[in-house]
Amino acid sequence: MFWGVLEQLALGFLVTLELFAITLVLALPIGLLIAFCMMSKFRPLRWVFKVIVWVVRGTPLMLQLFIVCYGPALFGLTAMRDSFLAACIAFVINYACYFAVIYKGGIESISKGQYEAGQVLGMTRTQIFSRIVLLQVIRRILAPMSNEVITLVKDTSLANTLGGIVEIIAAAKAVTGTYALPLIYPLLGAGVFFLLFIGALTLLFGFLEKKLSYFKV
Amino acid sequence: MAFLEVCGYRKKFGENEVLKGISFSLEKGEVLAIIGSSGGGKTTLLRCLNFLEIPDEGELRLGGETLFDAAEKLRLSDTRIREKRLHFGLVFQQFNLFPQYTVFRNITLAQTLLAKQELARKKREFAAARKGAPKERRKELKAEQKKILAEIRDTQKERIAQKTDELLARVGLSEKRNAYPYELSGGQQQRVAIARALALSPDILCFDEPTSALDPELTGEVLKVIKGLKSSDSTMIVVTHEMEFAKNVADHVIFIADGRIEEEGTPEEVFGNPKSEKTQAFLRKSLEEPF
Numbered sequence: 001m002f003w004g005v006l007e008q009l010a011l012g013f014l015v016t017l018e019l020f021a022i023t024l025v026l027a028l029p030i031g032l033l034i035a036f037c038m039m040s041k042f043r044p045l046r047w048v049f050k051v052i053v054w055v056v057r058g059t060p061l062m063l064q065l066f067i068v069c070y071g072p073a074l075f076g077l078t079a080m081r082d083s084f085l086a087a088c089i090a091f092v093i094n095y096a097c098y099f100a101v102i103y104k105g106g107i108e109s110i111s112k113g114q115y116e117a118g119q120v121l122g123m124t125r126t127q128i129f130s131r132i133v134l135l136q137v138i139r140r141i142l143a144p145m146s147n148e149v150i151t152l153v154k155d156t157s158l159a160n161t162l163g164g165i166v167e168i169i170a171a172a173k174a175v176t177g178t179y180a181l182p183l184i185y186p187l188l189g190a191g192v193f194f195l196l197f198i199g200a201l202t203l204l205f206g207f208l209e210k211k212l213s214y215f216k217v
Numbered sequence: 218m219a220f221l222e223v224c225g226y227r228k229k230f231g232e233n234e235v236l237k238g239i240s241f242s243l244e245k246g247e248v249l250a251i252i253g254s255s256g257g258g259k260t261t262l263l264r265c266l267n268f269l270e271i272p273d274e275g276e277l278r279l280g281g282e283t284l285f286d287a288a289e290k291l292r293l294s295d296t297r298i299r300e301k302r303l304h305f306g307l308v309f310q311q312f313n314l315f316p317q318y319t320v321f322r323n324i325t326l327a328q329t330l331l332a333k334q335e336l337a338r339k340k341r342e343f344a345a346a347r348k349g350a351p352k353e354r355r356k357e358l359k360a361e362q363k364k365i366l367a368e369i370r371d372t373q374k375e376r377i378a379q380k381t382d383e384l385l386a387r388v389g390l391s392e393k394r395n396a397y398p399y400e401l402s403g404g405q406q407q408r409v410a411i412a413r414a415l416a417l418s419p420d421i422l423c424f425d426e427p428t429s430a431l432d433p434e435l436t437g438e439v440l441k442v443i444k445g446l447k448s449s450d451s452t453m454i455v456v457t458h459e460m461e462f463a464k465n466v467a468d469h470v471i472f473i474a475d476g477r478i479e480e481e482g483t484p485e486e487v488f489g490n491p492k493s494e495k496t497q498a499f500l501r502k503s504l505e506e507p508f
């Protein structure tokens with residue numbers, strides 16, 4: 001029975017990981033684009049994205065999940081059939097906005113002198129960003145980023161409110177039915193999965209921080 | 218005709234007119250010292266020369282060619298501004314070294330990027346040439362071109378490394394080649410910044426108070442390096458509060474007050490026999506300063 005439960009939990013955790021990975025891979029670059037829009041010289045663009053970020057950060061993620069899933073009904077369409085896709089969309093938008101705010105803070109913390117030094121050396125704007133600014137920004141935002149990423153791992157369990165997504169918490173609930181087991185045991189097992197994975201992430205971020213500590217900003 | 222001619226530079230920030238018509242000229246190989254009290258517009262002038270700011274009015278000629286003319290109301294593209302910038306170098310008061318790169322990389326970065334652009338251009342030319350060639354020749358041609366490109370890349374790399382080592386020797390930092398900026402003293406950082414600016418062989422090298430952010434015991438080493446750069450083909454503009462340095466090194470001195478040139482001439486004229494009252498007052502004050 002133990003192995004059976006473990007297998008079910010592991011399958012659920014795969015779904016959790018999938019949601020986590022998709023969100024991270026998409027939200028990291030999209031967040032950077034949003035950050036650029038928020039810092040754009042073109043005022044309307046700046047304001048549009050500031051409002052979007054305000055709305056996304058100002059409402060619960062769970063509400064956003066429901067809106068993405070059932071929102072189409074507002075326009076006379078049917079609710080989204082694929083709840084996993086809906087969850088991905090909601091998570092990507094939500095996390096892209098949080099990342100954007102972190103990126104923006106990081107980019108704005110780099111002194112003007114770094115840009116100007118690049119400019120007087122004849123570098124292009126892209127070169128200045130990619131060769132000079134980016135690594136300094138990454139170094140500065142690593143700590144807040146690790147916080148967000150760890151929160152994301154745990155937030156994925158919100159997806160089970162949409163139904164049809166058997167991530168690890170849902171899997172733990174399901175497994176009690178199959179094996180007539182008190183709910184608390186598989187849930188504790190789910191907790192162990194989270195702890196182990198987040199432990200690994202913490203080590204990874206620690207490693208990255210150490211790697212980038214060869215210079216001081 | 219002088220090597221550098223600046224005519225009627227004006228610059229406003231909002232309602233605040235910071236440069237109110239600055240004109241001067243400079244011969245090749247000369248050193249110009251700019252002195253003046255705080256807020257007079259010295260930094261703004263250097264920033265305008267380096268196109269970090271675009272003057273509202275005025276004209277700039279370099280080697281007889283018009284490099285900038287505010288009367289041409291064309292908005293300058295980024296690429297055009299970058300080309301113009303390469304004629305000038307600027308050493309900042311705060312050094313602004315790139316913290317994530319070693320001393321060596323700090324100096325080579327910009328050159329390497331320029332070399333890469335050159336290589337990319339060559340590659341495009343080659344690709345076009347291949348298209349024009351008969352089909353059966355193309356493969357052979359491609360192999361030849363690849364060899365040429367590899368050769369260019371190697372010579373570029375070697376040339377840059379050699380030049381950088383020469384520059385490091387010139388600023389006395391050969392043994393710091395692989396150090397990171399945070400491992401250096403302020404004076405050493407500023408010397409790296411000087412080498413970095415020299416690496417692109419600008420026609421005119423500008424310094425904005427290069428020693429003002431340094432402890433007094435470190436200013437000497439930086440000023441010595443700048444003095445050592447003086448030669449027949451390096452033209453420099455130095456904004457400084459070091460009157461002794463201006464006296465000893467400069468060929469020309471300009472005193473700027475409130476966005477205008479109040480006084481200009483040889484060091485002997487400006488320091489020994491200033492005509493304007495403002496200059497006299499400024500010099501009196503700056504001589505008293507240490508106490």
Ligand SMILES: Nc1ncnc2c1ncn2[C@@H]1O[C@H](COP(=O)(O)OP(=O)(O)OP(=O)(O)O)[C@@H](O)[C@H]1O
Nearest residue numbers: 230231233235253254255256257258259260261262
């Ligand atoms: N980007 C800017 N926007 C608005 N005002 C500016 C800007 N840059 C400079 N100024 C103003 O221009 C004036 C001249 O400044 P500038 O830095 O050129 O003086 P300076 O002669 O270099 O002074 P210091 O000896 O203190 O370095 C100051 O009044 C300053 O407030």
Ligand SMILES: [Mg+2]
Nearest residue numbers: 259260261425
């Ligand atoms: Mg200044």
